[in-house]
């Protein structure tokens with residue numbers, strides 16, 4: 123029988139990151155953030171405690187610049203002010219790290235140190251490690267461009283195991299111009315308890331490692347929540363329409379958007395989610411007890427668009443006009459609008475569909491830009507990455523939303539008023555321009571998006587991101603204005619009878635056309 127090793131496999135212990143592919147950044151004087159704390163002997167928190175604005179932005183004070191001088195308490199990474207910890211051999215999870223003193227919630231436990239390497243090198247290395255049969259993964263994801271590899275060189279943080287219900291978390295800090303990763307206590311941790319954090323493990327293929335964290339909410343495997351894992355383990359059936367376009371989550375990241383996790387798993391994991399059944403019955407299960415009580419009976423949601431036979435014109439009276447002014451107006455049901463030609467391939471003159479998809483993805487990424495890229499955000503979790511070949515999509519249909527397009531020309535054909543037609547056509551023109559602008563911008567940022575499509579980090583410069591946001595807003599506004607103009611004019615101006623519309627020819631096809639009114 124094989125002897126249990128009494129020491130972990132050899133590695134080089136370091137207490138500060140090793141820069142193997144680039145130099146450590148030099149902090150420029152103008153970039154140094156100087157706080158306004160004043161050391162007060164009677165108030166220990168005065169010297170860069172919770173109230174220090176550098177602390178609140180996850181930035182360490184720079185020695186020689188902090189007004190509190192030697193009393194500054196905000197240089198914990200620089201001074202390696204770690205909690206006392208101890209290595210331990212675990213059951214089935216290799217080595218782990220224990221608290222060797224009581225640790226209080228929020229306390230800085232240890233820095234995750236290793237070699238700072240580029241994302242490309244990280245991909246190569248993790249493949250090599252896997253080929254060499256290394257089962258432990260030590261590469262932590264820093265941002266879109268860089269990772270920290272603690273495989274050969276690292277601090278004791280490399281021994282902290284994953285838990286689905288962890289007592290620590292990772293936070294990024296800005297230290298002398300570099301982003302560094304610290305492990306912080308999420309709760310009070312008594313002496314002797316094993317430290318853990320959620321790896322947010324990104325699984326791209328290869329061996330599936332069973333998670334042995336023992337938490338009640340354990341997801342079963344390391345990286346089980348990651349998209350790659352979800353896609354690879356999803357069981358497809360011939361008539362499975364779960365990935366039909368209507369059901370595709372267009373966003374990428376896992377924390378605040380739809381996910382591709384199969385619904386049953388989602389529900390099993392989090393009973394506070396809303397259950398939705400196919401017949402349109404929605405029942406909140408936030409609190410199962412309440413949900414089952416008589417007060418909360420399931421609510422039946424009627425389909426929004428009734429079949430066209432059911433639609434009857436309705437009479438709407440203006441709300442505010444005086445009684446004599448009121449002339450009831452007839453509003454035709456929207457389905458009566460000659461929406462006609464619904465484009466199904468999505469690549470219409472209003473802007474290629476990719477722009478819509480990417481717009482959603484990208485605007486989301488932009489929205490997260492500050493949160494995720496900034497070391498100031500202490501909620502951002504790092505990820506352990508094991509980069510391998512991407513699994514092929516099995517049976518998955520194209521993840522592309524279908525967008526039904528209104529046929530503006532047909533709508534105008536039905537409007538008797540020239541002014542109404544002009545307003546709609548003008549709005550349509552603005553919408554086309556907005557779509558063209560965002561298409562052009564997309565071409566500019568496409569390389570960055572493609573390069574980093576697998577993550578949800580910021581990929582482009584902030585200025586480009588701002589342009590994108592602006593272009594997105596313009597496009598949405600233009601779309602909204604067009605819809606509003608159509609609804610308003612359809613509702614408030616006279617319609618031409620279908621028989622009065624003169625057919626017009628386009629591409630050899632006869633279409634109905636407006637008269638000269």
Ligand SMILES: C[S@@+](CC[C@H](N)C(=O)[O-])C[C@H]1O[C@@H](n2cnc3c(N)ncnc32)[C@H](O)[C@@H]1O
Nearest residue numbers: 215216217257258259280281283284333334335
């Ligand atoms: C960063 S290392 C942690 C230290 C590692 N246990 C060691 O002995 O060096 C990450 C590796 O530890 C193992 N590991 C960590 N958490 C685990 C868990 N909850 N269940 C199973 N294995 C785990 C996996 O092999 C993983 O790739």
